[in-house]
Amino acid sequence: MxxxxxxxxxxxxxxxxxxxxxxxxxxxxxxxxxxxxxxxxxxxxxxxxxxxxxxxxxxxxxxxxxxxxxxxxxxxxxxxxxxxxxxxxxxxxxxxxxxxxxxxxxxxxxxxxxxxxxxxxxxxxxxxxxxxxxxxxxxxxxxxxxxxxxxxxxxxxxxxxxxxxxxxxxxxxxxxTITIRPGRPNAAASSFASSILREPLNDEEAVCPVPTDLEMFVMxxxxxxxxxxxxxxxxxxxxxxxxxxxLPGITVTVAEMLEALGEVAGAEAVSRVRHEPDEAITAIVSNWPARFDTAKARRLGFEGDRDLREIIEAFIRERS
Amino acid sequence: MxxxxxxxxxxxxxxxxxxxxxxxxxxxxxxxxxxxxxxxxxxxxxxxxxxxxxxxxxxxxxxxxxxxxxxxxxxxxxxxxxxxxxxxxxxxxxxxxxxxxxxxxxxxxxxxxxxxxxxxxxxxxxxxxxxxxxxxxxxxxxxxxxxxxxxxxxxxxxxxxxxxxxxxxxxxxxxxTITIRPGRPNAAASSFASSILREPLNDEEAVCPVPTDLEMFVMxxxxxxxxxxxxxxxxxxxxxxxxxxxLPGITVTVAEMLEALGEVAGAEAVSRVRHEPDEAITAIVSNWPARFDTAKARRLGFEGDRDLREIIEAFIRERS
Known part of the structure; x- marks a missing residue:
C-alpha cells in the first residue's frame, strides 16, 4: 500500500x-x-x-x-x-x-x-x-x-x-469548519473558530470577529x-x-462554543476572548450554512463529534 | 451598443x-x-x-x-x-x-x-x-x-x-432541450427530440432511440x-x-410529442418515426430531469412555450 x-x-x-x-x-x-x-x-x-x-x-x-x-x-x-x-x-x-x-x-x-x-x-x-x-x-x-x-x-x-x-x-x-486547530491563527476566514477556544486554553488572548449568535457547522x-x-x-x-x-459536523453557535469553553476551563478562559467585529470575515462565514442532513455520509459510515465539550477535552488531551 | x-x-x-x-x-x-x-x-x-x-x-x-x-x-x-x-x-x-x-x-x-x-x-x-x-x-x-x-x-x-x-x-x-431545431441531426444526445418531429414534417423518416414514456423538458x-x-x-x-x-421549459413525453405531431400533421407523419432503441443515448438523456419549478426564471420575467402544438406550428410557420 x-x-x-x-x-x-x-x-x-x-x-x-x-x-x-x-x-x-x-x-x-x-x-x-x-x-x-x-x-x-x-x-x-x-x-x-x-x-x-x-x-x-x-x-x-x-x-x-x-x-x-x-x-x-x-x-x-x-x-x-x-x-x-x-x-x-x-x-x-x-x-x-x-x-x-x-x-x-x-x-x-x-x-x-x-x-x-x-x-x-x-x-x-x-x-x-x-x-x-x-x-x-x-x-x-x-x-x-x-x-x-x-x-x-x-x-x-x-x-x-x-x-x-x-x-x-x-x-x-x-x-x-475544523475546530480546534492547533498552532496559530491563519488566513482562513474561519480561523477564529479555533482561536476563540485554543488561545484561552493556552492562557492567551483571542479575538472573536463575528456575532456570538453566528451558527457554525464544526468537526x-x-x-x-x-x-x-x-x-x-x-x-x-x-x-x-x-x-x-x-461530512456529519455538529451545529453550534459561537455563544455555545464560549459556554463550553467556560464549562471546561472556567470563566477566566472565556474572558480572554475579545469581541471585535470584522465585517469582511463575518460576510464570508455568515454565508456558510450550519444545519445539514448528512444522510449520504452517515449511510457510508462517516461519524461526527458528540458535542463541543468532547471537542475541547480532546484538544486538551492531545496537546499534552 | x-x-x-x-x-x-x-x-x-x-x-x-x-x-x-x-x-x-x-x-x-x-x-x-x-x-x-x-x-x-x-x-x-x-x-x-x-x-x-x-x-x-x-x-x-x-x-x-x-x-x-x-x-x-x-x-x-x-x-x-x-x-x-x-x-x-x-x-x-x-x-x-x-x-x-x-x-x-x-x-x-x-x-x-x-x-x-x-x-x-x-x-x-x-x-x-x-x-x-x-x-x-x-x-x-x-x-x-x-x-x-x-x-x-x-x-x-x-x-x-x-x-x-x-x-x-x-x-x-x-x-x-430545444425542439424543433431546423436542419439535420447532430451529435447531441438529444438530437432525436427535434428529428422525430422535424423529419416527418419534412416528409422524411426519423429514428426514435428512446422509450416513448421518456419525459423531457423542452423549449x-x-x-x-x-x-x-x-x-x-x-x-x-x-x-x-x-x-x-x-429556463421555464415545458414537460412532455416522447409519446405526447408524437401525439401532437399527429394532431398537426396527421397519422402518416407519425408513421415515419421508426423506433430503434439506443442504449447509449437513452442512458444519457434519461438522466436529464423533466420537471422543474423554475421560480427564479419566472420572477425575472422569462417565459416558456404554451404547449407542443404551438411549438410544432411555429416550426411550420418559420420554415415556410
Whole structure:
C-alpha cells in the first residue's frame, strides 16, 4: 500500500501521516510506502518497514507529479490548498493551486492509467452559499459566495466526471469548519473558530470577529482524520452517482462554543476572548450554512463529534 | 451598443443575429456593431447603420479574443460549445472548448476591465443528474452524469465568481432541450427530440432511440432566443446571489410529442418515426430531469412555450 499525500506538511497532512503510521495499514493492507508532498519538506517519518519520500514540490508546475504517479500509488490524499481568505484576496493564486493543480493531478492519474487509485480530496462548507434552505441536504446546490468555495466546487465536478469515466477512483469529503486547530491563527476566514477556544486554553488572548449568535457547522481534527481514513476504505460503488458530500459536523453557535469553553476551563478562559467585529470575515462565514442532513455520509459510515465539550477535552488531551 | 456572439454561425447564433437585426436595439439602445465569431465565418449581415465583423476564430487559442475585447463590447453572447455527445466521446475537446475557452473569455473580460459587459452563456439541462427529486427547483444540486454537463456546471461556477467579484456582469441560462431545431441531426444526445418531429414534417423518416414514456423538458427555438434577448435586459442586481438557473421549459413525453405531431400533421407523419432503441443515448438523456419549478426564471420575467402544438406550428410557420 503506497500512499501519497499533498499538503503533507500542513496540519491535517501531518496528523493524517501520524494516524496512518499508528495504524500501519489502510483498507486492510499494510502501508509500505509514503510519499509526502508539500511546498516545504515534511518531517520524515522514521518507521521500520515503511519507505518514506518527503518532497518539496510546487504542485502548480506542470508535470511535477509525474515521477510520483509513475510509481502507481494506491491512494492519494489531495489536501494541498490555498485557504479561503487567501483565495479571496488573490484570485489567480487560488485558481492555480486549488483548481489547476487538482486538474493536473487528475490528468496525471489519467495519463498513468491509475483507474483504481483512490483519490481523496478535501472540499469545504465554504462551497455552499446563496439563498439556502433552513436545513441543507445532499441535493442542495453549491452556490458559493467566495472564490475558495467556487474552486472547490469546480474540483468536485471534475473529480466526479473523471471518476464516472473510470479514469480514477475519486472521493470528495466536504469538511465542516475544523475546530480546534492547533498552532496559530491563519488566513482562513474561519480561523477564529479555533482561536476563540485554543488561545484561552493556552492562557492567551483571542479575538472573536463575528456575532456570538453566528451558527457554525464544526468537526474536530480527530473526526476529520477518521473521515479521511474511512474515505479510503468505503467501496468505490458506494460513492456514485456524485462523489462529493458533506461530512456529519455538529451545529453550534459561537455563544455555545464560549459556554463550553467556560464549562471546561472556567470563566477566566472565556474572558480572554475579545469581541471585535470584522465585517469582511463575518460576510464570508455568515454565508456558510450550519444545519445539514448528512444522510449520504452517515449511510457510508462517516461519524461526527458528540458535542463541543468532547471537542475541547480532546484538544486538551492531545496537546499534552 | 456593440454585441459579440461566439458560436454565431450555429443554429442559435444565426437565429439570435436575425432577431437582433429585426429589433435594431437591445436593452433600449440601438445596435451599432455586431462581432460574429465562429470556427467558420458567419454570414455577414447587411443592415444599414450596423457595422458587422464576421471572424473565423478558434476560441481555444490563447489571446485570440483580445482584439475583440479591446473594443469593449457591451454584451457578449457566449454560445460556442461542443455538444453533449461529442464532449462525452472526447473529454479533451470538451474541456478545451466548453471550459477552457469560457475561462479564457472571463480572463479576457477581466484583463480589459469589462466589469459592466453583460456576458450571457448558455448552460444546459444536461448539468443535472444523479439522485434527483421528483420536481427540481433553483436550489437543486448539479450532479452531472456526462462530461458536457460537468463542463457547463464548472463554467457556471466560474462566471458566478467573476461576476460576484465585479470583473464582469455574467448571466447563465440553463436551456431545456430545444425542439424543433431546423436542419439535420447532430451529435447531441438529444438530437432525436427535434428529428422525430422535424423529419416527418419534412416528409422524411426519423429514428426514435428512446422509450416513448421518456419525459423531457423542452423549449422552442423562438422562446430560447427571446430568453437570450431578455437575459441581456434584466438588471444586474436581479441575478445575484447565483447567476445561473433553469429556463421555464415545458414537460412532455416522447409519446405526447408524437401525439401532437399527429394532431398537426396527421397519422402518416407519425408513421415515419421508426423506433430503434439506443442504449447509449437513452442512458444519457434519461438522466436529464423533466420537471422543474423554475421560480427564479419566472420572477425575472422569462417565459416558456404554451404547449407542443404551438411549438410544432411555429416550426411550420418559420420554415415556410
Amino acid at each position: 503506497h500512499i501519497v499525500i499533498t499538503g503533507a506538511a500542513g496540519f491535517l497532512g501531518q496528523r493524517l501521516v501520524n494516524q496512518l503510521l499508528d495504524r500501519g495499514e489502510l483498507n486492510g493492507k499494510a502501508i509500505t510506502r509514503l510519499t509526502l508532498i508539500d511546498q516545504v519538506e515534511a518531517p520524515r517519518p522514521e518507521v521500520a518497514g515503511i519507505e518514506s519520500d518527503c518532497l518539496a514540490l510546487d504542485i502548480t508546475v506542470p508535470g511535477v507529479l509525474d515521477p510520483v504517479l509513475q510509481a502507481r500509488p494506491d491512494v492519494i490524499y489531495h489536501l494541498a490548498a490555498v485557504v479561503s481568505g487567501a483565495a479571496e484576496e488573490d484570485l489567480d493564486l487560488g485558481m492555480r493551486v486549488n483548481f489547476d493543480a487538482t486538474r493536473a493531478l487528475l490528468e496525471g492519474c489519467r495519463a498513468h492509467g491509475l483507474a483504481g487509485t483512490r483519490l481523496i480530496m478535501a472540499s469545504s462548507v465554504a462551497a455552499y452559499g446563496g439563498d439556502l434552505p433552513e436545513v441543507l441536504d445532499d441535493m442542495t446546490a453549491l452556490h458559493p459566495q467566495n472564490s475558495y468555495g467556487t474552486q472547490k466546487a469546480m474540483c468536485e465536478l471534475l473529480i466526479n466526471d473523471y471518476s464516472r469515466r473510470g479514469l480514477v477512483d475519486g472521493r470528495v469529503l466536504r469538511l465542516p 474536530s481534527p480527530g473526526k476529520v482524520i477518521e473521515a479521511l481514513i474511512h474515505g479510503a476504505e468505503v467501496p468505490r460503488a458506494d460513492w456514485a452517482p456524485f462523489r462529493a458530500f458533506m | 456593440h454585441i459579440v456572439i461566439t458560436g454565431a454561425a450555429g443554429f442559435l447564433g444565426q437565429r439570435l443575429v436575425n432577431q437582433l437585426l429585426d429589433r435594431g436595439e437591445l436593452n433600449g439602445k440601438a445596435i451599432t456593431r455586431l462581432t460574429l465569431i465562429d470556427q467558420v465565418e458567419a454570414p455577414r449581415p447587411e443592415v444599414a447603420g450596423i457595422e458587422s465583423d464576421c471572424l473565423a476564430l478558434d476560441i481555444t487559442v490563447p489571446g485570440v479574443l483580445d482584439p475583440v475585447l479591446q473594443a469593449r463590447p457591451d454584451v457578449i453572447y457566449h454560445l460556442a460549445a461542443v455538444v453533449s455527445g461529442a464532449a462525452e466521446e472526447d473529454l479533451d475537446l470538451g474541456m478545451r472548448v466548453n471550459f477552457d475557452a469560457t475561462r479564457a473569455l472571463l480572463e479576457g473580460c477581466r484583463a480589459h476591465g469589462l466589469a459592466g459587459t453583460r456576458l450571457i452563456m448558455a448552460s444546459s439541462v444536461a448539468a443535472y443528474g444523479g439522485d434527483l427529486p421528483e420536481v427540481l427547483d433553483d436550489m437543486t444540486a448539479l450532479h452531472p452524469q456526462n462530461s458536457y454537463g460537468t463542463q457547463k456546471a464548472m463554467c457556471e461556477l466560474l462566471i458566478n465568481d467573476y461576476s460576484r467579484r465585479g470583473l464582469v456582469d455574467g448571466r447563465v441560462l440553463r436551456l431545456p 422552442s427555438p423562438g422562446k430560447v432566443i427571446e430568453a437570450l434577448i431578455h437575459g441581456a435586459e434584466v438588471p444586474r442586481a436581479d441575478w445575484a446571489p447565483f447567476r445561473a438557473f433553469m
